[in-house]
Amino acid sequence: MAKARSRTRSLLPWLVLLLALAGVLAWLQWGENLRRTGAAGTAYAARVACSCRFVAGRSLDDCAKDTLEGMELIRLSEDEDAQSVTASIPLVASDTARLRDGYGCMLKAWED
Numbered sequence: 001m002a003k004a005r006s007r008t009r010s011l012l013p014w015l016v017l018l019l020a021l022a023g024v025l026a027w028l029q030w031g032e033n034l035r036r037t038g039a040a041g042t043a044y045a046a047r048v049a050c051s052c053r054f055v056a057g058r059s060l061d062d063c064a065k066d067t068l069e070g071m072e073l074i075r076l077s078e079d080e081d082a083q084s085v086t087a088s089i090p091l092v093a094s095d096t097a098r099l100r101d102g103y104g105c106m107l108k109a110w111e112d
Helices: 002-055 060-066
Strands: 075-079 084-089 093-100 104-107
Touching: 002 060, 002 075, 002 084, 002 093, 002 104, 060 075
Parallel strands: none
Antiparallel strands: 075 084, 084 093, 093 104
């Protein structure tokens, strides 16, 4: 019985290493695609939610209903003083759109 426990304990670090390696390989395989689609999704959600919130005057909770299928991971937050909405997918992507007079809601990357 003691030998069986000893063998199991000696395999545990290898199993952990194998699982970690599998996780890294999966992230390398699918992570880039997730970052690209996440960046597009957060940019879209930030701009649409900003317009909904600060142009149409709806609540952010009501604006969250306007997201498209497949955008369930995106979280919205607002900064009322800056009149901006940030859309994010934790650890993947984040974008902020801000209301600009004469232009409507613009992503920060597009501002002068």
